[in-house]
Amino acid sequence: MTTPRYDLIVFGATSFVGQILVRYFVQHLSCSSKPILWAMAGRSEPKLQRVRNAITGAEDIPIIVADASDEAALRRMCEEAKVVISTVGPYALHGETLVKCCAETGTDYCDLAGELPWIRLMISRYEKTARKSGARIVSCCGFDSIPFDLGVAYLQKQAKERFGVTCSAVKMRLKAAKGGASGGTVASIINVVKEATFNADMRRELANHYSLCPDGHGFTIRQPETRFAVYDQDFQSWTAPFIMAALNTRVVHRTNALLGHAYGNYFLYDEAVMTGHGLKGRWAAMTLVAGLTSFFAGAAIKPARWIMQKFLLPEPGEGPSPKAQENGFYDLRFKGWTVDGKEIQVKVTGDRDPGYGSTARMLGQAGLSLACDIERSECGGGFWTPASIFDERMFDRLKHFAGLKFEVTG
Numbered sequence: 001m002t003t004p005r006y007d008l009i010v011f012g013a014t015s016f017v018g019q020i021l022v023r024y025f026v027q028h029l030s031c032s033s034k035p036i037l038w039a040m041a042g043r044s045e046p047k048l049q050r051v052r053n054a055i056t057g058a059e060d061i062p063i064i065v066a067d068a069s070d071e072a073a074l075r076r077m078c079e080e081a082k083v084v085i086s087t088v089g090p091y092a093l094h095g096e097t098l099v100k101c102c103a104e105t106g107t108d109y110c111d112l113a114g115e116l117p118w119i120r121l122m123i124s125r126y127e128k129t130a131r132k133s134g135a136r137i138v139s140c141c142g143f144d145s146i147p148f149d150l151g152v153a154y155l156q157k158q159a160k161e162r163f164g165v166t167c168s169a170v171k172m173r174l175k176a177a178k179g180g181a182s183g184g185t186v187a188s189i190i191n192v193v194k195e196a197t198f199n200a201d202m203r204r205e206l207a208n209h210y211s212l213c214p215d216g217h218g219f220t221i222r223q224p225e226t227r228f229a230v231y232d233q234d235f236q237s238w239t240a241p242f243i244m245a246a247l248n249t250r251v252v253h254r255t256n257a258l259l260g261h262a263y264g265n266y267f268l269y270d271e272a273v274m275t276g277h278g279l280k281g282r283w284a285a286m287t288l289v290a291g292l293t294s295f296f297a298g299a300a301i302k303p304a305r306w307i308m309q310k311f312l313l314p315e316p317g318e319g320p321s322p323k324a325q326e327n328g329f330y331d332l333r334f335k336g337w338t339v340d341g342k343e344i345q346v347k348v349t350g351d352r353d354p355g356y357g358s359t360a361r362m363l364g365q366a367g368l369s370l371a372c373d374i375e376r377s378e379c380g381g382g383f384w385t386p387a388s389i390f391d392e393r394m395f396d397r398l399k400h401f402a403g404l405k406f407e408v409t410g
Contacts, residue, residue, distance in 0.1 A: 328353025
């Protein structure tokens with residue numbers, strides 16, 4: 001393998017998140033003590049040029065033209081990069097060829113995919129290839145699932161230091177969040193619902209809490225799951241289902257497996273949204289349940305799906321304004337219990353819109369950590385989760401450059 005020309009290539013630089021990431025890199029890397037050579041990539045040179053021209057300080061960033069379906073062009077691009085960061089979704093429609101090329105060329109890769117069946121399919125098809133080539137493939141490097149996967153890892157580290165053992169059960173509750181949705185994310189969710197509607201195997205896979213775990217993982221304990229409005233005594237709040245739990249919980253269990261069952265063979269983990277106390281909290285939880293049910297029902301029915309996409313939901317390429325991204329935030333609360341009942345509480349917060357302002361910065365730091373922090377001798381090729389590959393250096397990156405805080409609160 002020849003020495004890569006670039007440390008990083010942002011593939012999908014003209015997408016909504018891609019543009020945020022390019023702007024972030026222009027601002028952040030100009031202050032970096034270590035020179036980072038990076039490039040923008042996408043299928044349209046005119047669009048790439050427009051993005052570059054619209055960002056002050058981006059005038060000299062190299063441009064690489066490659067279409068998500070052009071394997072030869074993607075392979076050439078991968079051969080020039082240490083790490084490729086992909087923002088091109090829905091990944092089930094546009095992502096596989098790039099993963100294949102990275103796995104075959106030994107190029108590290110990260111993305112913000114939240115499409116559980118696609119991630120599982122990529123593992124089954126390219127894990128052996130990535131292990132052989134040394135490529136480190138890391139999906140879920142945005143709001144889903146870095147704050148959750150690393151939040152659990154942080155809690156377990158603190159528990160081990162405090163109690164001498166990790167927690168056998170952890171709950172995550174979303175206390176508060178403010179932010180908007182982009183058309184790309186909505187398109188990804190709708191694509192998963194549409195495929196699952198006609199695919200019984202996919203529905204079974206989506207119901208399997210261990211679907212991302214490697215073969216022979218040995219986990220058998222039934223996992224808790226919030227499906228309705230439920231009062232949670234541990235958090236003194238009504239709760240409702242969390243739309244991202246279906247992915248985050250699977251990522252956390254894969255982390256446990258990849259770390260050699262570090263959280264135990266009978267580890268329990270679940271996620272939900274806190275809606276408050278009393279009748280108001282109960283009504284809010286019931287309203288959220290009804291809204292989620294209506295959304296998924298509509299996404300599964302073709303005429304309703306067309307109406308939603310045409311008139312109600314953002315188009316691909318659309319998303320929250322820069323001001324909305326800056327004014328957004330999120331507050332996650334974790335509680336863990338050891339087998340003998342000792343309890344620890346952790347808080348994880350972010351100071352930007354979770355889906356875009358914060359996601360772009362987390363994704364960027366994931367790419368930089370792969371390029372600059374983690375040597376091949378430390379971690380070999382394969383499909384990793386954020387918490388199974390990133391270490392204290394990533395926590396420092398998130399704290400200093402991505403606006404996240406991890407703290408023990410009890």
